[in-house]
Structures are given as C-alpha cells and as structure tokens.
Amino acid sequence: MTAPLPHLPLSPPRIVRGFDPLPEGFERPVIAIGNFDGVHRGHQAVIGAAHALARDLGRPAIVLTFEPHPRRFFAPAKPMFRITPVPLKAAVTVAFGVDAVIEFVFDAAFAGLTAAEFVDDVLITRYAASGVVVGHDFHFGKGREGSPAFLQHHARRHDLPVVVVEPVLEADTPVSSSAIRDALVAGDIATANHLLGYRWLMQAEVVHGDARGRTLGYPTANMRLDAACGLRHGIYAVRVRVDGIMHAGVASFGRRPTFDDGAPLLETHLFDFSGDLYGKQPEVEFLAWLRPELKFDNVDALVVQMDRDSAEARAIATRPPDPRAPSLLG
Structure with a gap:
C-alpha cells in the first residue's frame, strides 16, 4: 500500500490540444504517457516519477494522453464506462503535480503510426522531450507493437531518458x-x-x-x-x-x-x-x-x-x- 500523493485543490487545467504548440515556458518537457482513466494510484506513481525527473532536469512535467480513449476508437459501438470524464480527467491529473496536459487526438492517422514513428515524430521532433515516463504495461504504436522495453531501447539513440514505473499493488494485485x-x-x-x-x-x-x-x-x-x-x-x-x-x-x-x-x-x-x-x-x-x-x-x-x-x-x-x-x- 502506498501513501496518497500530495495534491493541489482541483482547478481549471492547462490543456494542449493535439498538435497545438506547447505554451511558452513549457519547452523540452518531461512527458508522462498513458490513458490515465481515473488517475488512480498507479497513474499517480507515473505522474510522481515524471515530476521527480522534471525537477532533476529543470524542465516542466507534462502528461500526454489520448482522446477519444483508444478502446472507444477501435470499438465505437461498444459502451465504455469512463471513470473520469473529459475535461475532469485533465483537472485531476494537474492536481497531482504536472504543469499541463496534452490531449492527443486518437484518430486513424495516429493509430497508424508505428512505435518508432511515435517516438521519432511525436516525442522527439514534435515535443522535443527531455525525458519520458510510462507505466510497466504501456503499449503503443500500430498493433501495440511498442512496449516499455522498446521505448527504452529506441530512446537511447536520442539520449532520451526513459523511466518505467512498476505497478502499485493492493493486496498483491496491481491497482x-x-x-x-x-x-x-x-x-x-x-x-x-x-x-x-x-x-x-x-x-x-x-x-x-x-x-x-x-x-x-x-x-x-x-x-x-x-x-x-x-x-x-x-x-x-x-x-x-x-x-x-x-x-x-x-x-x-x-x-x-x-x-x-x-x-x-x-x-x-x-x-x-x-x-x-x-x-x-x-x-x-x-x-x-x-x-x-x-x-x-x-x-x-x-x-x-x-x-x-x-x-x-x-x-x-x-x-x-x-x-x-x-x-x-x-
């Protein structure tokens, strides 16, 4: 069991939509990536690791998430119970210590990106990331070919630090x-x-x-x-x-x-x-x-x-x- 992460009172978040440029002062961010539905204790561990890495590097900490949720994109006729609706999810995310949220549009073009293209075109070229933090079960890219191990290996070519956060357990079961x-x-x-x-x-x-x-x-x-x-x-x-x-x-x-x-x-x-x-x-x-x-x-x-x-x-x-x-x- 982990202690609750310190938080700020819920307030309107700073949201970057899709490929909109990052606000001034948010250059070279440390990026935590995931769907973060619910922003639960496991997600908070990822956010906390991003905040710590950003502090060490002297950079802002940003969460990159996807809307609509990939499950809704791939199975639009199947109802999906979202724990935390948009934009409430962004407000909760920022309350746990990041400076802004990127809501990346999950559409056919994005779903078609290979894992390597996501790293090269989005994280490196588009956002000039200073570091990346993901959970242990994060998968990305066309056909979910990208894994935390792939991300770490591919990022070495760019001298991009990658932190993989282990699951938060409750009664020996991941939250x-x-x-x-x-x-x-x-x-x-x-x-x-x-x-x-x-x-x-x-x-x-x-x-x-x-x-x-x-x-x-x-x-x-x-x-x-x-x-x-x-x-x-x-x-x-x-x-x-x-x-x-x-x-x-x-x-x-x-x-x-x-x-x-x-x-x-x-x-x-x-x-x-x-x-x-x-x-x-x-x-x-x-x-x-x-x-x-x-x-x-x-x-x-x-x-x-x-x-x-x-x-x-x-x-x-x-x-x-x-x-x-x-x-x-x-």
Whole structure:
C-alpha cells in the first residue's frame, strides 16, 4: 500500500490540444504517457516519477494522453464506462503535480503510426522531450507493437531518458482502472476511493427535471451522466462544490422506479442550500453507498426513507476524511 500523493485543490487545467504548440515556458518537457482513466494510484506513481525527473532536469512535467480513449476508437459501438470524464480527467491529473496536459487526438492517422514513428515524430521532433515516463504495461504504436522495453531501447539513440514505473499493488494485485470500474458497478465506493487514492467524483451540467423533488421537500440538481456510466443505481452520501463552496448532500443515481422508470439521472439534494444551479457544472464527490434504488408503494413511504437517507448522509459527511482517500475539492 502506498501513501496518497500530495495534491493541489482541483482547478481549471492547462490543456494542449493535439498538435497545438506547447505554451511558452513549457519547452523540452518531461512527458508522462498513458490513458490515465481515473488517475488512480498507479497513474499517480507515473505522474510522481515524471515530476521527480522534471525537477532533476529543470524542465516542466507534462502528461500526454489520448482522446477519444483508444478502446472507444477501435470499438465505437461498444459502451465504455469512463471513470473520469473529459475535461475532469485533465483537472485531476494537474492536481497531482504536472504543469499541463496534452490531449492527443486518437484518430486513424495516429493509430497508424508505428512505435518508432511515435517516438521519432511525436516525442522527439514534435515535443522535443527531455525525458519520458510510462507505466510497466504501456503499449503503443500500430498493433501495440511498442512496449516499455522498446521505448527504452529506441530512446537511447536520442539520449532520451526513459523511466518505467512498476505497478502499485493492493493486496498483491496491481491497482487498475478495471478494478475501480468493478467497484463502482458494485456500488462499492469505499473500495473505489481507496484504489483511486481520492474520493471519486463526477461533473456534468445541471439540467431541468420535472421538479418532483421540490414538491417532496427535497429539491435536486439533476445531471445526466454519460450513457455508459456503470455506477450502480442507488443512494449515496456526497459532497458538492458549487462556485467554490462545499455542500454536503445525498444523491440518487438511477431511473426513479417509484415514478417513471426513465433514463438514468444523478439527482443530488444539497443540504442547507438555496439557489439556482441550472447551467452550472458542479463537481460531486462520492463518500459512501447508502442503499439500492427501491420502488415504494406510495410517496409518503418514499419521503420517510428520504428523511432517513438524509440523516445518514449528514452523519457521514461530518466524519473525519479517510487519509487514504482525501478530497480533491478542498
């Protein structure tokens, strides 16, 4: 088990799109490469190694990642549960100590690059990298022909230092995005947060709903998450950041079986808050799973349960934070 990486509060990141030039002052960067879905503890180890190498070389540290995710490019019809949506992923990445994020467009032309072309044309010619850091399982280039060993061997011709980071283990198993997705699908927020090394969070625009929560005494901020979001339907204790201010709350993610059984929504009730959230994009961090989504016989029974859920969520929000999974929101 590793200690959480020190982090900065989440803030708007500096993003470089595709082949846009690097900003002034970001020349000759140390580049950490990967998909970084979730920016979990294993990814944080790669970022930390890039930060250390950049400090030693006196250069900026930058993450190079790919959008859309290669899996989505190669299998567009197959839903993919992204742990952290764009641009939230970039903000989380920067919070863990890099200076900027390059979001490289993963298209047919890029997918056709050989491993050698990626090193020569992208890392050396395009970005003039001073160093490269990758995880132990990083593969790249057409047909995934490139490996960490290939990268180290090929980079020697350019005197380019390459650091390969070993996996971060939890109970003798590498921390992985797949394990975190499995935990979220099960509603196991505690495990997901522990593997992430911070409280899992989502962000989306608040949209108009049917205002039913207001009539029940529980007005909610309604957010449509990505259709592929695999989070288990149910009730969660959460914290929400709105305009820089944190609010405890209780959230329901699901289809509202007591009423319409419609498309999934994240409906969040903020405690001790009044105001208009429409059009805003608050961040919602998940503290704990409370219960599964249920169908109630009548509205009165639902409200009684909502009262219980709110009391439990308030109590959870007052507990000292788990040092293994701190908040990125402050």
